[in-house]
Amino acid sequence: MPTLAHKIRLDPTPDQIRFFKQAAGTARFVWNWALAEWNRQYEAGQKPQGSALKKPFNAIKYQQFPWLHNVHRDAHAQPFADLTDAWHRFFAGQNDRPVFKKKRKTSDSFYVANDKCQIAERRVKLPKIGWVRLRESLRFPGTILGARVVREADQWFFAGQVSVPDSIYYRTRTGNGLEGVDVGIKTVATLSTGDKIAGPNAPRRALRRLKIGQRAITRKMQAAKVRIGVAPQDPLPKGTRLPRSRNGDKATNHVARTHLRVANLRRDFLHKTSTDLCRKNQAIGIETLSVRGMMANHRLARSVADQGFWQFFTMLKYQAERYGTQLVPADHWFPSSKLCSTPGCGYLKKDLTLKDREWTCPSCGTWHDRDVNAAQNLARLATETALPVATQPARDVPVRSKGRTDGKVTPVRHEATPAGSRLAASGQEEVEAHDCAPIL
Ligand SMILES: [Zn+2]
Numbered sequence: 001m002p003t004l005a006h007k008i009r010l011d012p013t014p015d016q017i018r019f020f021k022q023a024a025g026t027a028r029f030v031w032n033w034a035l036a037e038w039n040r041q042y043e044a045g046q047k048p049q050g051s052a053l054k055k056p057f058n059a060i061k062y063q064q065f066p067w068l069h070n071v072h073r074d075a076h077a078q079p080f081a082d083l084t085d086a087w088h089r090f091f092a093g094q095n096d097r098p099v100f101k102k103k104r105k106t107s108d109s110f111y112v113a114n115d116k117c118q119i120a121e122r123r124v125k126l127p128k129i130g131w132v133r134l135r136e137s138l139r140f141p142g143t144i145l146g147a148r149v150v151r152e153a154d155q156w157f158f159a160g161q162v163s164v165p166d167s168i169y170y171r172t173r174t175g176n177g178l179e180g181v182d183v184g185i186k187t188v189a190t191l192s193t194g195d196k197i198a199g200p201n202a203p204r205r206a207l208r209r210l211k212i213g214q215r216a217i218t219r220k221m222q223a224a225k226v227r228i229g230v231a232p233q234d235p236l237p238k239g240t241r242l243p244r245s246r247n248g249d250k251a252t253n254h255v256a257r258t259h260l261r262v263a264n265l266r267r268d269f270l271h272k273t274s275t276d277l278c279r280k281n282q283a284i285g286i287e288t289l290s291v292r293g294m295m296a297n298h299r300l301a302r303s304v305a306d307q308g309f310w311q312f313f314t315m316l317k318y319q320a321e322r323y324g325t326q327l328v329p330a331d332h333w334f335p336s337s338k339l340c341s342t343p344g345c346g347y348l349k350k351d352l353t354l355k356d357r358e359w360t361c362p363s364c365g366t367w368h369d370r371d372v373n374a375a376q377n378l379a380r381l382a383t384e385t386a387l388p389v390a391t392q393p394a395r396d397v398p399v400r401s402k403g404r405t406d407g408k409v410t411p412v413r414h415e416a417t418p419a420g421s422r423l424a425a426s427g428q429e430e431v432e433a434h435d436c437a438p439i440l
Contacts, residue, residue, distance in 0.1 A: 002169040004140050007159040010124075010149070011133035019129045020149055020156055023075040024108035026068060028101045031079040033057065035098055038083065050084030071110075072127035078111035108151040114144050117160075124158055132158075140164045153256035173323050175280040178386060180378030182287070182336065182371045183309055189273060190371035192285075192379035200269045206262045213255040220248040270312050278319035283386030285378030286316065287330035328382040341376035342366045 012020060034053050041048040054077065061068050061076070068076055089095040118125040122134045126149070138144075142164035150157045180192035187196040222232035224242040236242065277284055320327045330336060340347040340361040347363035352370075360367050 001142075001163045001165060003145060003161050003163050004142075004169065005159065005161055006139050007150075007157050008124075008138070009135040010156040010158050011135060012156055016129050016132055017156065019071075020110075020151065021108065023071045023110040023149070024151065025103070026071045027075050027079050027110040028103065028106065028108075029065075030057070030076045031083060032100050034080055034083050035100060038087070050080040050087075053083075054080045070128075072112070072116065074113045074116055074127065075110040082111075109148045112147045112149065114146050117144060117147055119144065119160075134158065138162065140168055142168065153260040154253050155257075155260070169322060170324065171279075171322050173279055173282065173325065175282075177281040178283050178285075178379055178383045179277060179281045180285040180336075180375040180380070180382060181277065182374040182378065183312065184371055187371065188269075188312075190369075190375045192372070192375040194369075194372050196371070197273060200265050203262050203265055206258055206265070210255060210258050210262070213251065213258055216251040217248070217255060220245065220251050224248060266308075267311075270315050274312060274315040274319045278316065278323040278325040281325055283326040283328055283382040284316070284320070285328045285330060285380070285382030285385075286313070287334060287336050287374070287378055326382070326386050328378075328385045330378055330381050334377075334381065336374040336377045336381075337370055339373075339377050340364065340366065340368065341373045341380065 010016075034050065034057065037053050037056075038048045038050075041053075057080075083098060086095060086098040090097050112126055116127045119134075119138050122137050123131045124134055125131050138160070140162045142162040145161040145163050147158060147160040150159050178192075182190040184190060188199045189197040191197070221242060224245060225232050225234070225236065227243060228240065230236060230240075242248075316327060319325070335348060338349045338352045340349070340363060342361060342364050345361060345364040345366070347361050349359060349361070352359060357370050358368060359370065
């Protein structure tokens with residue numbers, strides 16, 4: 001059965017917050033213990049394994065670390081599995097090497113097994129602390145496979161994986177369109193219909209608030225330096241710690257909350273855009289820096305711009321699966337911007353530079369908006385690829401996205417040279433490094 005994740009804001013009491021912090025601290029401690037042990041064994045030429053590390057830990061844990069009694073065992077058993085997972089992903093080239101977790105530098109979270117938590121309406125029962133209030137009830141009917149309690153800024157969340165029936169997971173499309181999507185900087189997405197989707201506006205205001213907040217933190221830090229006798233502009237001597245203050249913590253929290261707000265706004269926007277695209281279309285052509293590379297290896301998604309795109313692409317993939325929409329990624333050899341999208345033309349403008357936001361085709365005389373033209377080429381690509389699995393229009397007969405076979409597609413008509421002949425000769429399109437969006 002497919003799984004869906006639902007993250008719900010918690011409304012913990014002060015006591016519960018204290019427990020959450022303790023449990024998350026325990027999880028971090030165990031992770032670090034296991035990682036140190038792993039590194040030690042590895043350097044000694046052994047082949048460490050997460051499950052094998054657990055035994056020696058379990059043998060000593062309650063004698064050496066009696067405070068572990070206060071926290072449920074899920075919180076201190078899971079890090080071994082997490083660590084094993086992290087190493088696997090590292091060896092598969094998907095992740096950086098696992099590192100030690102630092103307090104206040106890594107996000108707080110701990111694991112709760114499925115048989116240990118119980119959800120009833122607007123509350124969840126967690127081991128050791130009992131019922132915690134939820135801000136909303138669980139969105140999907142189904143069985144909880146496992147959950148984590150996670151802190152973001154000063155807010156706590158219950159993040160559960162829910163195994164849901166197909167009827168919940170798969171959704172019905174409202175249309176069978178064919179769309180090309182060009183991802184860019186100024187407009188987050190340009191569609192082959194000519195629509196330009198700008199990002200949310202609010203982050204600009206939020207970013208200003210971030211700047212102000214950041215300055216407040218600096219001021220508090222400088223004040224703290226003065227209190228321990230260091231000049232504000234001097235670096236902190238090694239080994240000294242700044243005394244923490246209530247107001248310093250407040251300033252830090254404020255900035256963390258603003259960051260969270262920006263991330264939430266962006267996430268919300270991307271969720272809505274990707275869902276909307278998949279709901280209306282049977283196939284979507286999309287291209288960016290190196291979709292194929294990024295699909296294979298997340299580490300390539302380094303820059304902020306790439307991460308924004310990566311997030312968008314991940315959401316698209318997931319929504320496409322739910323709506324039975326075909327995602328057609330064009331690899332970055334496909335010259336989507338340089339190809340004239342006019343039906344029957346297909347002229348390749350080799351000297352198009354990244355600065356050219358618009359151009360006129362010397363062959364057929366059509367004026368092109370760079371992004372719309374690219375999106376239209378991607379739409380054609382999607383049409384060509386989607387034809388064999390075409391479905392019938394959804395408005396007449398609602399199609400479940402699974403098990404559809406019949407029906408016909410009305411392709412966008414393009415008589416341009418088929419990809420391959422002309423394209424093969426064209427060579428690589430300029431890598432549009434700055435053309436890829438920090439999707440805000
Ligand atoms: Zn043309």
